[in-house]
Amino acid sequence: MALRTSAEDAEDAAAGFHTFRAPLPEHAAEVTGLISDLYAISSSLTSLDALSQNVQYRRHWPRVQPDVELVRSSLKYTIEDIFDYMHRLDNGRTSPDNYKRVWVSMSRFFWDESQYALSTRLARYRVFLRELGEMVKNRNFDSSLLVSTRNGLKDLLALQEHRLLPQGLGSLGLGQVPSDPPTHRPISRPPSRNEIPRPPSRGEPLSPISPVSDRDHRRRRSFERTRPANQAHLSPQSPLSPSSGTGTFSDSIPPSVPEAPYSPLAGSVSATTNTSHSTQNDAIQYHWIREIFSSYDTETAIPTGPEEAGCFDENHPGIKQILKEKGFERILQLAFNDESEMTVYFYLRERDHRARIVCKVPHRARSSEYFCLPLNMLEVVRAGSCLQLCRRRNAGKELILWARLKFATIESMVVFFCAFLALRSQDAGRPVDDIRDYELEHEEELFGGQIVDDDYPHALRVYQDRISGAVRLQASVHKGIMDRTPVWTAFVTHQLKRRGWLKPLDSRTVAVRDLKLTILMSAEDYNPPTTNRGEHILKFGSRSDAEGFLETMKDIAMTIR
Structure with missing residues (x-):
């Protein structure tokens, strides 16, 4: 399924490049080459998916699976970057000059990232996938291209992931707002x-x-949550x-x-x-x-x-x-x-x-x-x-x-x-x-920090309702297409006065006793991290966030009657 999804993504990118040929006749040959490589990549991924399920060949699959995942991960980032640039054409400015600006910006971006052109990158994906397919079909197959291409793709993936790692939220004070928010929203108070x-x-x-702003085409990364798969592969309907x-x-x-x-x-x-x-x-x-x-x-x-x-x-x-x-x-x-x-x-x-x-x-x-x-x-x-x-x-x-x-x-x-x-x-x-x-009127955010929650970067916030006084924790998706989507919430008002309900395990980790979660995702998508005693684990992204959380909860407890 994952390979078929990657294959479809490659075809979608190829279809997107079709629109570049007429406005950019001087680059028509290069654009056609990109389209050809993307379709070839899609074909190889589809073929590999079939081989992985074929009784005759699937016993060889473990030999190539790590390399296939290497290509898929890097290709996913590349295609998302391509789509990000193509989305700049979605605002009605479809003149040749606009296509030219997007093409030049896109070409410069890929060159700056890896020091070689997008066409070279796609060619490496294509060749590597072709060689992996041969390796599955022939257990004795060997190629001098595999080692060098594998190393090159590992270097590329490291560059991509380094550029897109979560930067952390720092220690956010009560309602503190960064002066220059990055592309992915940090945790901060929203506009009133x-x-x-x-x-x-x-x-x-x-x-x-305020009118709806232009959509922020956030990149979906390997560490980000994604929506449940559209099993019907249907186009959106009215x-x-x-x-x-x-x-x-x-x-x-x-x-x-x-x-x-x-x-x-x-x-x-x-x-x-x-x-x-x-x-x-x-x-x-x-x-x-x-x-x-x-x-x-x-x-x-x-x-x-x-x-x-x-x-x-x-x-x-x-x-x-x-x-x-x-x-x-x-x-x-x-x-x-x-x-x-x-x-x-x-x-x-x-x-x-x-x-x-x-x-x-x-x-x-x-x-x-x-x-x-x-x-x-x-x-x-x-x-x-x-x-x-x-x-x-x-x-x-x-x-x-x-x-x-x-x-x-x-x-x-x-x-x-x-x-x-x-x-x-x-x-x-x-x-x-x-x-x-994403926030309720009359609720005040008293703390915001990043946690690693079931291996995903989530935003942990502490809210207090100004009308009822109720206090709750909420973990939300941090980064990507589901940014700010709630994952779980838990009311803790009655625990604030209990001794030992929060227990530091190390400088970044806090165990929470008797935390009753309302989970807003399927069991397949979220498994709450717990200690052997069943205490919920909050693993913060930084020591200062962990300290800030404990201090905030202590301050709130002093105000609760």
């Missing part, structure tokens, strides 16, 4: 959300905010676009499942998962969201305001059947135990992890209303005890209220918020790369 007022009424636009009372829907929507009895939980919501597993695969049946509303054991009340919960869009009474036909399955049902009596459903399509939210609003004198949107069309804004799900319009300058959900406890609000962000980020069909709603 205060300028985004609460939508006061049905469908009324929020005050204008989002749900309710345009009338009858509604027309694209392939963006979710399925009907039998109603399940509610399983009451403490707090303002009752969570239920689909109990019919006869046709579900593991990705649906054991989805991480099924456990999260039973993952915390505290209840911290938040005062409720006068805001009215509800959904403010066109009613789509036939949505369940439409969703079912599109191949989605329900993974969670939340009943809100307030005056609205709303029910919120999350749906997922396993083949591409497309995620949908459905709101059911009951009425005593008429039929219930149903509302549905893709998660990646919505952003979250907190207003007191409510989470407001909003759509953007007017080129991203306005937020329009779509739904308002009311919560009685900070735990249920935070878990819903984190689950929403995680599901939305894991959507492989039309992913959201630039997360703008």
Whole structure:
């Protein structure tokens, strides 16, 4: 699977270079050479994938597997760099001059990195992969090219990884913001959300905010998390676009499942998962969201305001059947135990992890209303005890209220918020790369630092809710296409006064006793690091971060009643 993915990436890069030939006739021969090499690389990778599964040859696979992974790792970086330059053509400036600028910049970048041209690099990949294929088919095969090319690719990979290693976050103070943030966001306080007022009424636009900035084409590196694979290899499809009372829907929507009895939980919501597993695969049946509303054991009340919960869009009474036909399955049902009596459903399509939210609003004198949107069309804004799900319009300058959900406890609000962000980020069909709603209004970040968490660089933050006083930890993806996506959160308010709940193991490592995690990824993607006694391990990127974390927790404990 990994080899086929690399092969497809190479073909995508080749397709991208096709657009360079007409605007750059003086470089047509060189561009054609790059296209040819990329297709040859794709062909070799596909052939190697077949050989690795062939009964006749797979016993020879261990001989070449390390070298194949060497090529894949370096090639992945190279193709991502190519795409980064090609994305500069996505802004409509497709004149020959713009192509020329991108071509020159790209050529200079690859030369500066390795002291030889991109064409030479691709030729080395191509030749090395061809030789590896021969080695699999002939156990006695040997080539003088292998040793020298292998050493050259190791040197290249070292340069690529050195350039792209996480630089660490340093010791961030309370809300400290670096003056010149790098391409990948460091941990810092985000721009204030205060300028985004609460939508006061049905469908009324929020005050204008900054337009959507150009997408930051962050590079996906070997140490970064990636989204679940799009198994169908489908092109992104249009989002749900309710345009009338009858509604027309694209392939963006979710399925009907039998109603399940509610399983009451403490707090303002009752969570239920689909109990019919006869046709579900593991990705649906054991989805991480099924456990999260039973993952915390505290209840911290938040005062409720006068805001009215509800959904403010066109009613789509036939949505369940439409969703079912599109191949989605329900993974969670939340009943809100307030005056609205709303029910919120999350749906997922396993083949591409497309995620949908459905709101059911009951009425005593008429039929219930149903509302549905893709998660990646919505952003979250907190207003007191409510989470407001909003759509953007007017080129991203306005937020329009779509739904308002009311919560009685900070735990249920935070878990819903984190689950929403995680599901939305894991959507492989039309992913959201630039997360703008990654923090809750009224929560204050008291600490930010980098940890190595299950061998990934994660950002650890400590938040305190200014309304309820609740304190929690949150680990989020740091770097790459899923930057700022929550991985886990844990409420620690009641542990702050306990002696010995934090135990330094060395200058950079802290063990946390009785940490109850709400994990927002599958067990395959995240395995919490623990000691032999089951204590959670926080391994910080620097000694100063570890010291800062311990000092922050000590300071917070002194303020807790």
